[in-house]
Amino acid sequence: MTKGRVTVIDIAKAAGVSKSTVSLVLQGSPLVNEATRAKVNVVMRELGYVYNRGAATLRQTTAKSRIIGMVVNDLTNGFFAELAVGVDMVVQSAGFVQFLANTAENVDRQQEVIASMREHGISGLIISPARATTALDLKAITEAGIPVVTAVRNVPGAKCSSLVSDNAAGTLQAVSHLVSLGHRRIAFVGGYPDTMVFEERLRGYMEGLKSAGIARQEAYVIASSASRAGGVEAISKALKLSEPPTATVCFNDAVAFGVCDGLRSQGIEPGRGFGVVGFDDVIEAKAAVPALTTISVDPQAMGRKAAQLLLRQINAGKAEAEAVTTAVRLVVRESCGQGFPARAETA
Amino acid sequence: MTKGRVTVIDIAKAAGVSKSTVSLVLQGSPLVNEATRAKVNVVMRELGYVYNRGAATLRQTTAKSRIIGMVVNDLTNGFFAELAVGVDMVVQSAGFVQFLANTAENVDRQQEVIASMREHGISGLIISPARATTALDLKAITEAGIPVVTAVRNVPGAKCSSLVSDNAAGTLQAVSHLVSLGHRRIAFVGGYPDTMVFEERLRGYMEGLKSAGIARQEAYVIASSASRAGGVEAISKALKLSEPPTATVCFNDAVAFGVCDGLRSQGIEPGRGFGVVGFDDVIEAKAAVPALTTISVDPQAMGRKAAQLLLRQINAGKAEAEAVTTAVRLVVRESCGQGFPARAETA
């Protein structure tokens, strides 16, 4: 409408002050007289002024763009979507905006988006790295002094903060729970063995068995894709064993659902004699039938925590790398039933 | 390390050319001699130059920030996460980055994030609006000449392009399918009646009944929240009717899953005599047991389409509002079984 966009100078002219004064108002400086502040604000509203943060960022040597980058390996997965939502929540209320990019586990794409984000001058980066990410991939950005927090998965050797859930503690709790219900033939199913998360969850499972005095059985560890389909596939293998398990600790909830599906297709109802425990506590876990007993990670809370960690580092100016692990807890619902052997079912 | 960041001037000095030449190289101009271009590129790499897109955008009157805004009402919902992923795909490969913000159906928050995005100079906006959004909420940004595309839900009266799936056609197909299987008592369950999407899907359902010569029954339309829990709730109401339905067309897949849960808890196995059809075709629909017959919307494809539409408008410079509806198709899987009354089940 009015040629070009409205700038501080237009405001200044219309309000009868200098551009410097307008700038002062913009930053909420206490130096400016209340009356003029009010006048300037009115004029800004009237002319429909919109702040040009790019120009501001350009000038300010020290200050930041108020943009944070969020890179996620698989937004299609509810867990990571929740993570992003958690980040978004605190980032938004701190007056930042988030760049969000999905890498679909593709490291090249990941590098591209990080580069692109840097061109836009992000003040910090939260990344749930693609599977094959190495410390080298993050070197450029960390060396530029931009605070980086890895979430969910960490990148060994990278000079940045990390936030991972206490995976081993989780599966250990899961095993103990199953043991307390009387189970002894407990399998660990699902997940890709070459990831650190798999390794840690498996370790917790092993420890759980050991502390219960149960001998470890090679055949009870069944890898598969970390999806519902993977769960179906894995449980069908498990049930073909000469001594099939009576319970499974699953790599994650998606796998656990698949396990339930697979059990049902064999005429076994999960939660009645057969115990299933998941990992992640995704939203559907509560609503499923039977409701899934699982290890709660609360990805949204994790996202919030990651964002807080990052913002703290941005504000501090100095990025001291911290490694934080977030606690995890067993949520008992219905998928492990009343114990094993099956006790009386109530109506 | 080196004091401050590396700028074109540093490059120019180090390469023995003027900053203008460096700028030309940056834009891939054909005016510059191949030899010097190579030299400049080498120096840029050596000094670890990163382009400052903010500065560039400031100067260029015409050009754009290469940022697009993406505002989503509920990223926690897999459907919208898929939508965002679709947008991200084409946006990324067009060399843009996306700001992504979640509004959690909160219009105030939505307005804040839009304002914030404008300050950052987005070149365009894709929005899946919060439920209570009105044309007024989008007035400021559309009037500023920024191309806007609404996706999934549209905002009546807003001067922007819109992309919605053909909801009525979808439920109509669903009803026809159920009718062809022999069903006559078909309910429509789930969803909030005050939304346009609900209205359209309901309309398709009505039309479907009508063209099959089935009388409409008030009691067979059962609203509920558009979630799994809502589905459980709605089906339990439906089953209490004196003449309970033998099939349901569900507002969306989440509701459909809830319906399946609810049926099972009453000892009815979905797909064996009782037909369930969903809407959306979320990722889990295929993997569920029984696999869900549903209307496929392919949110990711929709996201891609929305992004293409937006980019076209950004490139055209002029934002001619278009209303696009994307086709929808019935995906027959297992949740309607072999027909009604139940035919022979194969092993």
Add this chain to the structure above:
DNA sequence: AAGAATTTTTGGATCGTTCCAAAATAAATT
């Protein structure tokens, strides 16, 4: 070899903001 035509390079000026040092104004003190 001189001029014309072409290719390549180049200094300001500029985008919209913030910073700085200094000026203008108002209030308080002698």
Add this chain to the structure above:
DNA sequence: AATTTATTTTGGAACGATCCAAAAATTCTT
């Protein structure tokens, strides 16, 4: 009234890139 002190306001000069018109270097003509 003349200072001193505190409060407000203000013009340039940045920030890092792009644009423009014009200069410099190169190649082509005759």
